[in-house]
Amino acid sequence: MWKIKQIFDGDYGCEELQPGQKPKVSVTLMDDAGNEKLVSVEDELLMENGLDIGSEWPLKV
Template structure:
């Protein structure tokens, strides 16, 4: 089982999004053995799925 350890918003406002492009964030996931992996997802997707630090990561994503 993977859990969200950290969510990093790397957008500091120095680059504008292209029309239709959504804000993305980097997510650090950790499993029960302490292994980490990193994924990039749309910030809106996290909100729509009620995911935050400490949340269990959906299987298959």
């Protein structure tokens, strides 16, 4: 099972989103064995699913 260890919003301020593009965040996941994986997802996904640090990751890694 993967859990969210850290969320980085990646908003650099000077880079604008292209039309139709949604803001993304980088999410560091950690499994029970201490392995880490970095994924990039739309911020909207986290909000819609109520995901935050410590939450179980619902998607396939």
